[in-house]
Every structure is written in C-alpha cells, then in structure tokens.
Amino acid sequence: MELGFTWGYWTQAMPENFLELSKIAEDAGFDCIWSAESWGSDAFSPLAYIAAHTDRIKLGTGVVQLSARTAAATAMHAITLDHLSGGRLILGLGVSGPQVVEGWYGMPSRKPLARTREYVEVLRTIFRREGPVEFQGDHIQMPYTGEGAEGLGKPLKVMTHPLREIPIWIGAEGPKNVTQTAEIADGWLPLYYSPFRPEVYADQLAGASDDFQIAVNVSMKVTDDIEAALYGTRASLGFYIGGMGAKGQNYHTKLMARMGYEEEAYKIQDLFFEGKRDEAIAAVPAEFADEISLVGPVERIRERLQAWEESPVTMINVSARTEEEIRLLADVVKG
Numbered sequence: 001m002e003l004g005f006t007w008g009y010w011t012q013a014m015p016e017n018f019l020e021l022s023k024i025a026e027d028a029g030f031d032c033i034w035s036a037e038s039w040g041s042d043a044f045s046p047l048a049y050i051a052a053h054t055d056r057i058k059l060g061t062g063v064v065q066l067s068a069r070t071a072a073a074t075a076m077h078a079i080t081l082d083h084l085s086g087g088r089l090i091l092g093l094g095v096s097g098p099q100v101v102e103g104w105y106g107m108p109s110r111k112p113l114a115r116t117r118e119y120v121e122v123l124r125t126i127f128r129r130e131g132p133v134e135f136q137g138d139h140i141q142m143p144y145t146g147e148g149a150e151g152l153g154k155p156l157k158v159m160t161h162p163l164r165e166i167p168i169w170i171g172a173e174g175p176k177n178v179t180q181t182a183e184i185a186d187g188w189l190p191l192y193y194s195p196f197r198p199e200v201y202a203d204q205l206a207g208a209s210d211d212f213q214i215a216v217n218v219s220m221k222v223t224d225d226i227e228a229a230l231y232g233t234r235a236s237l238g239f240y241i242g243g244m245g246a247k248g249q250n251y252h253t254k255l256m257a258r259m260g261y262e263e264e265a266y267k268i269q270d271l272f273f274e275g276k277r278d279e280a281i282a283a284v285p286a287e288f289a290d291e292i293s294l295v296g297p298v299e300r301i302r303e304r305l306q307a308w309e310e311s312p313v314t315m316i317n318v319s320a321r322t323e324e325e326i327r328l329l330a331d332v333v334k335g
Contacts (some may be wrong), residue, residue: 001309002031003333004215004317005326006062010041015321022050024323026057028330032090032215034062034317039104042068043092044077051085059085060215062189062317063094063171066115067105071122071140072133079127079162087163092189093119094171097251113180115139120168120184127165132157169213173251175258178204187213187314191240191252194291195311200259205312215315218308220294220329222301229295230286237289238281241265242272261288294318301332 005025007015022033033050037043043061051059059081064074074091082089095101095116098109118137125133132155135142143153169187172178181188182205193216194200205212219233240252256265264285271280294301294308294316308316316333320326 001305001313001333002215002315003029003330004032004034004060004315005030006034006217006317006319007036007046008034008319009036009038009043010046014041014046017321018046019049019053021321021323021326022057023053024326025320025330026054028327029334030057030326030330032058032060032315032317034060034092034215036062037065037068039100044081047089048081048084051081051088056088058088058090060090060169061092062169062215062217063092065096065100065105066093066119067096067101067107067109071119072126072142074119075123075126075158076160078123078166079158079160082163082166083160089166090169090187091123091166092169092171092187094189111139113176116170116177117180117184120170123168124165126158127162129158129162167213169215173255175204179207182206182208182212186211187215190214190216191255192216192237192292193311193313194259194288195307195313196291197259198311201312213314214312215317216292216313218292218294218316218318219289220301220316220318220332222298222328222332223295224297226290226296226300227286230289230293231281233289233293233295234284234286235281237284238268238272238277241268241284242277242280256288259288261285264288298332305333 025033035043035046043064047059078089078091095112101107101109118140122135122140133142134155143155167186169189170181170185171189172181173191178201221229223229241256250269253265253269264283268280268283271283294304318329320329
C-alpha cells in the first residue's frame with residue numbers, strides 16, 4: 001500500500017509550512033504529494049515549487065479540471081513539470097460538475113464521458129510524439145475546423161520531447177465514468193471509497209489492466225475520540241453530498257445512494273438545500289463516515305488497514321499539517 005500526502009486546493013492563501021511539510025513527507029517515506037484545483041489556486045504550480053526542493057517523491061495533480069485548459073495546454077504543463085521533476089508526475093484529470101464548468105470556466109458541461117475520452121486520446125498522442133497532431137472529434141479539433149475557423153491551422157508536433165508517456169489518472173464517480181476510466185486511464189481517483197463494499201465498483205473495474213492504480217483520499221487520525229475524529233469526514237460528506245451540484249446532477253449524492261445509503265443521501269441533500277447545513281451534517285451516518293476513514297487508536301487503524309490492503313486500492317492519500325502527525329501516519333501505514 002503506497003501512501004500519498006494531499007494538499008488539496010488552497011483557500012485564501014498558500015498553506016502554512018507548505019514547502020517544509022512537503023519535504024518532511026518525502027523524508028518520512030510518503031510516496032506521492034497531491035495538489036488540486038477548484039476556482040482558486042491551480043494544480044500545477046504548487047507541484048513545480050515542491051519539485052525544485054525534493055528528489056524522490058511522486059507529484060500528482062488530483063485533479064486538473066478538463067475545462068480549465070485545452071488538452072494541448074494540459075500536455076504542455078505536464079511535459080514541463082515532468083522535466084522539472086525528473087519524471088515524477090502523475091497527471092490526474094477530472095471533468096468537475098456543471099456548476100464549476102459552466103459557472104467558473106464558462107464552458108459547456110454536456111457529454112462529460114465523450115469529452116474525457118477525446119481529451120485523453122489527444123494527450124496520449126502528444127506524449128507519444130509520433131507525428132503532428134491531427135484530431136477531429138466532436139469536442140476537440142486539431143487543427144480547429146469549427147465555426148469561425150480561418151482555415152490556416154497547421155498540425156503541429158510538441159517541440160519539447162516528453163521524458164516518457166506520462167501516466168494519466170482520472171477522477172470518476174459514476175458507473176459509466178469509472179468503467180471508461182478503467183479502459184482508457186492508468187489509474188483512478190475516487191472521491192471516496194469503502195473497502196468494505198468492493199461490490200459497488202467490481203463490475204466497473206473488471207476491464208482494468210493488472211497494473212491499474214487506485215488512489216483514495218482518506219481521513220486518517222490517531223485518536224481515542226472516534227466520534228470527534230469522524231466529524232470532519234461527516235462535514236465534508238454533508239457539503240459534497242448536499243451542495244456540490246444541483247439536484248439530480250450531483251454525482252456525490254448518487255454515489256452515496258449506490259453505496260447503500262439512498263434514503264440518507266437524499267435527506268442530506270434536501271436539508272442542505274433548505275439551508276440547514278448543521279442538520280445535513282448530523283444526518284450523515286457515522287458508520288458511513290467510518291467506512292471511508294481510518295480513525296481511532298493505532299491498533300484500530302492498523303486492524304482496519306487490512307481491509308484496504310485486501311481491496312483494489314493501491315494508495316491511500318492523507319492530510320497532515322504537523323511534522324509529528326506526518327511521521328506518525330507514515331509509521332502507522334508503512335512501519
């Protein structure tokens with residue numbers, strides 16, 4: 001089981017001790033550092049900063065949003081960062097939801113599966129550098145031939161030679177998206193996953209290759225107060241399930257329903273939309289939060305880690321904000 005260190009996306013400013021703690025994570029034996037983006041900090045720049053001050057640890061975007069950049073622009077970012085880091089990048093991608101895609105990026109949110117497939121195909125074509133890129137899909141045209149085109153576009157081959165074909169991982173939740181991810185990607189980034197319910201994704205992962213990777217963000221805390229430790233997970237679930245998306249278009253709500261908590265999922269969403277956020281969080285079952293977390297005394301965490309070891313998951317990603325916590329979590333998982 002590999003161990004990832006996640007920074008997520010920044011809120012008001014760069015997190016305190018950002019570089020110092022990243023270096024400590026590498027020293028403690030973490031395998032990867034992950035950076036994200038929403039509508040604030042971008043995913044690539046923090047990793048470039050970390051790359052300049054580390055030697056071994058892998059660097060993952062978890063995730064880069066497809067609507068933020070053309071596939072060619074993402075390929076340029078990825079190739080550049082892979083060079084700067086000596087071949088340590090994992091390129092994590094995701095479509096995001098319609099509120100962000102249309103509200104922040106001003107792009108259409110339709111047909112996310114088809115858009116993702118075309119995007120990945122273009123990235124792989126660029127990374128392989130076998131010739132100038134010529135692609136005429138429904139969502140991507142290179143050269144562009146759509147409305148307003150002047151007809152002067154020229155197929156081009158990326159000038160900077162990629163060090164390798166950079167691994168592409170995809171953040172996916174819906175059954176069709178996970179199935180496609182297992183088919184076209186090198187790895188999968190679930191928002192949350194229960195090792196106690198492997199049947200939820202068994203059919204979708206059936207087509208994955210033997211070396212397919214799965215990295216899951218897990219709330220991990222060594223404590224004697226399990227109830228208090230689970231509150232953060234329940235609050236996050238309440239926000240994502242209740243408010244990250246419109247009714248009928250919230251992937252997180254649908255996922256919780258598929259995981260055996262349908263009644264609770266839609267109750268959380270209803271409470272959130274009624275402005276009852278505290279009640280929405282309280283409606284998140286503690287047992288569900290516990291399934292997707294690793295909290296409690298060291299002995300309990302190590303016991304529950306066994307279920308993760310036996311699952312298809314290959315990496316758990318945790319968040320820690322002190323040196324003591326970083327080293328403790330590394331010892332629990334890898335010691």
